[in-house]
Amino acid sequence: MQEIVLRPNIGRxxxxxxxxxxxxxxxxxxxxxxxxxxxxxxxxxFILVFIYLIGIEVSRRYTLKEKCIEENFxxxxxxxxxIPYKQITDISSNKTWIAxxxxxxxxxxxxxxxxxxxxxxxxxxxxxxxxxxxxSQKLNLSKSIEIxxxxxxxxxxxxxxxxxxxxxxxxxxxxxxxxxxxxxAAIWFYAVNIFFIVPTVIQLLFIYFTKKKEYFDFYxxxxxxxxxxxxxxxxxxxxxxxxxxxxxRSLFDRIFGVSKIQIQTAGxxxxxxxxxxxxxxxxxxxTLKEVLKKHGKN
Amino acid sequence: MEKINFKPTTKVEKVNIVxxxxxxxxxxxxxxxxxxxYGILAFLGICIFAIIITALSIKVKSSYDYEINSENExxxxxxxINKFSSTIRIDQITSVSMNQSFLEKIAGVYTIRFxxxxxxxxxxxxxxxxxxxxxxxxxxLLTLNKNKADEVFNHLLTLTNSESKKIQQKxxxxxxxxxxxxxxxxxxxxxxxxxxxxxxxxxxxxxxLITENSLVYQYNYFLGSYKNVVPLDKLTNSExxxxxxxxxxxxxxxxxxxxxxxxxxxxxxxxxYSDFSNKITTYMDGKIAEKPIMEERPGSSxxxxxxxxxxxxxxxxxxxxxxxxxxxxxxxxxxxxxxxTLSLLYIGGLLLRYILYKVTSYQIYTNKVVDISGxxxxxxxxxxxxxxxxxxxxxxxxxxxxxxxxxxxxxxxxSSSVDNKLYALEKHKELFDSLVEYLEE
Numbered sequence: 195m196q197e198i199v200l201r202p203n204i205g206r207x208x209x210x211x212x213x214x215x216x217x218x219x220x221x222x223x224x225x226x227x228x229x230x231x232x233x234x235x236x237x238x239x240f241i242l243v244f245i246y247l248i249g250i251e252v253s254r255r256y257t258l259k260e261k262c263i264e265e266n267f268x269x270x271x272x273x274x275x276x277i278p279y280k281q282i283t284d285i286s287s288n289k290t291w292i293a294x295x296x297x298x299x300x301x302x303x304x305x306x307x308x309x310x311x312x313x314x315x316x317x318x319x320x321x322x323x324x325x326x327x328x329x330s331q332k333l334n335l336s337k338s339i340e341i342x343x344x345x346x347x348x349x350x351x352x353x354x355x356x357x358x359x360x361x362x363x364x365x366x367x368x369x370x371x372x373x374x375x376x377x378x379a380a381i382w383f384y385a386v387n388i389f390f391i392v393p394t395v396i397q398l399l400f401i402y403f404t405k406k407k408e409y410f411d412f413y414x415x416x417x418x419x420x421x422x423x424x425x426x427x428x429x430x431x432x433x434x435x436x437x438x439x440x441x442x443r444s445l446f447d448r449i450f451g452v453s454k455i456q457i458q459t460a461g462x463x464x465x466x467x468x469x470x471x472x473x474x475x476x477x478x479x480x481t482l483k484e485v486l487k488k489h490g491k492n
Numbered sequence: 493m494e495k496i497n498f499k500p501t502t503k504v505e506k507v508n509i510v511x512x513x514x515x516x517x518x519x520x521x522x523x524x525x526x527x528x529x530y531g532i533l534a535f536l537g538i539c540i541f542a543i544i545i546t547a548l549s550i551k552v553k554s555s556y557d558y559e560i561n562s563e564n565e566x567x568x569x570x571x572x573i574n575k576f577s578s579t580i581r582i583d584q585i586t587s588v589s590m591n592q593s594f595l596e597k598i599a600g601v602y603t604i605r606f607x608x609x610x611x612x613x614x615x616x617x618x619x620x621x622x623x624x625x626x627x628x629x630x631x632x633l634l635t636l637n638k639n640k641a642d643e644v645f646n647h648l649l650t651l652t653n654s655e656s657k658k659i660q661q662k663x664x665x666x667x668x669x670x671x672x673x674x675x676x677x678x679x680x681x682x683x684x685x686x687x688x689x690x691x692x693x694x695x696x697x698x699x700x701l702i703t704e705n706s707l708v709y710q711y712n713y714f715l716g717s718y719k720n721v722v723p724l725d726k727l728t729n730s731e732x733x734x735x736x737x738x739x740x741x742x743x744x745x746x747x748x749x750x751x752x753x754x755x756x757x758x759x760x761x762x763x764x765y766s767d768f769s770n771k772i773t774t775y776m777d778g779k780i781a782e783k784p785i786m787e788e789r790p791g792s793s794x795x796x797x798x799x800x801x802x803x804x805x806x807x808x809x810x811x812x813x814x815x816x817x818x819x820x821x822x823x824x825x826x827x828x829x830x831x832x833t834l835s836l837l838y839i840g841g842l843l844l845r846y847i848l849y850k851v852t853s854y855q856i857y858t859n860k861v862v863d864i865s866g867x868x869x870x871x872x873x874x875x876x877x878x879x880x881x882x883x884x885x886x887x888x889x890x891x892x893x894x895x896x897x898x899x900x901x902x903x904x905x906x907s908s909s910v911d912n913k914l915y916a917l918e919k920h921k922e923l924f925d926s927l928v929e930y931l932e933e
Contacts, residue, residue: 261932270889272898274924277882278931306881306903313882313903437584443575483579487563 291424669742
């Protein structure tokens with residue numbers, strides 16, 4: 195495989211630091227009211243920190259190699275970080291609504307087993323969807339599947355086929371909205387306030403459209419999860435990484451006939467993927483168990 | 493493998509209600525001596541409260557069903573108001589323990605716990621089954637009668653390949669040596685004497701075993717019992733720490749072993765330093781320990797970087813103290829005292845760092861990295877190469893880049909933060925390349 199070298203989009207990086215700049219300005223003004231020398235001192239520290247952070251981002255490079263991904267930067271300090279594909283458990287991506295759309299960028303996050311959260315991120319890169327696919331392929335191809343027959347391993351083959359299992363799984367957006375609206379309605383009952391209505395309606399509409407855009411695709415070797423009404427998120431989870439499956443139905447879930455399925459990996463104590471507000475919970479769990487058995491997991 | 497079904501016992505709840513009512517009776521008698529009516533009412537109130545709470549907790553507990561099936565899965569089903577079902581793969585279990593608290597001893601029951609790879613907790617205290625999905629404490633959920641607990645425990649041991657078949661090494665802690673620091677402490681804080689006595693008895697009843705394929709830690713004394721079994725193949729890294737006082741007097745050290753997913757040691761004990769701990773590290777290596785292929789010490793930037801930032805920090809503190817405050821004699825006296833304290837802290841900090849710089853060393857073997865550091869507690873931390881997830885090399889400008897040294901960060905399962913740092917190495921490039929090569933293979 196030819197090495198692919200990527201770098202963060204500087205315009206997008208600057209936008210991500212806008213919040214930092216606003217905070218600097220506000221804090222500086224406060225100090226200006228107290229003492230001019232102090233103001234200059236604080237400002238110069240902030241500017242130096244800002245230059246340092248931007249300098250690191252400008253010099254940052256991600257290199258996709260045959261067996262690993264390398265991240266390095268060289269600005270004042272110097273760092274090289276290497277993560278082998280075989281250590282990656284989850285891969286996910288994120289594209290924010292405005293900033294990433296303007297710059298045509300996105301971010302890819304990689305997690306490894308045995309630790310919480312994201313361990314490695316390829317932030318604000320162009321053409322991130324193709325890179326995502328490239329890394330996904332590397333993850334899928336890096337391991338072979340054991341073929342079982344009557345409970346015995348009779349051989350292995352590389353994962354190349356990615357046929358889909360069933361129809362797309364979608365949560366029920368209307369049930370999700372109603373279930374979120376119930377506590378709000380209870381608050382209204384005790385504290386009727388017209389000022390609550392507008393933000394609550396916006397919030398419920400947001401929940402509805404977010405759930406409407408959420409779906410799960412089950413392939414023979416992986417699950418893909420898509421979400422995002424304004425921002426776009428995608429997550430791919432190989433069956434190889436699943437440690438256990440939990441089906442959870444609260445009282446309200448049972449009233450509305452929906453389920454919540456949490457798919458756990460060794461990467462985190464939080465579920466890697468949560469499939470909530472789905473009506474076909476039991477059949478999803480059953481399908482997952484069967485697929486895991488085929489993969490020699492159980 | 494045959495399938496096992498079990499439900500948690502509710503004996504502890506029944507003991508709890510008796511103790512609760514007894515305590516309520518004592519309080520009510522106290523009140524009743526002065527106000528008889530209030531005393532009776534208080535007793536009735538406590539009884540009703542205890543009955544409701546106990547009935548509820550018995551109902552919750554008996555709503556759980558456990559099954560260990562023939563496909564190496566633990567299936568947990570729960571149905572009371574909420575409905576919950578979980579399937580856990582047994583190959584993800586990193587340790588199995590069976591313990592009995594004082595209350596459980598009264599009730600005659602045991603609790604089974606197990607740690608799971610990738611989770612920063614051990615099942616039972618705040619663990620996975622029930623706890624992070626349901627908010628219940630699974631320590632109660634897995635409380636079983638003696639016979640059932642034995643059956644489930646042995647079954648789990650068989651499935652996790654950690655049966656205690658053949659003992660390779662057995663060790664009993666040296667009782668006085670183990671409690672020596674506690675003993676010194678109780679000479680000052682006399683009220684700790686009962687705890688010291690209990691600790692002596694507990695240590696006396698404690699033993700550590702290395703079997704063919706597992707580590708076993710167990711004790712059994714009047715306040716309870718505990719047995720923890722950790723399969724050797726689940727261990728990720730170990731740490732041996734020796735306190736200069738206890739090591740010099742009793743030749744004992746402290747060994748901790750870790751499994752993937754937890755920041756806390758799964759096995760931690762005071763041991764005779766040379767023998768037992770070596771046995772564990774030998775097992776972890778999978779072969780007899782050999783001579784290191786590379787031995788490195790931190791470069792001068794380890795001290796100079798610290799010196800630079802430490803001096804800036806104290807410089808700012810000194811400046812601020814001189815910048816603020818009036819010129820009255822009282823204020824000047826206070827400021828002088830602060831300056832003396834700060835100066836002592838500054839010199840002491842630098843001295844400690846310098847000693848640490850001189851005593852730290854790294855040994856690189858073909859299958860592990862050993863980080864030896866510490867002044868009073870000398871720690872020897874072992875990182876098997878096969879457990880490394882990813883590596884990073886960093887060079888800060890002050891002074892690593894100027895002095896051509898680099899710090900290697902080694903990430904292993906069990907933490908999102910940097911687990912291990914090999915500071916300011918001169919041969920950082922060679923070591924980093926070797927580690928990357930190893931990881932790629």
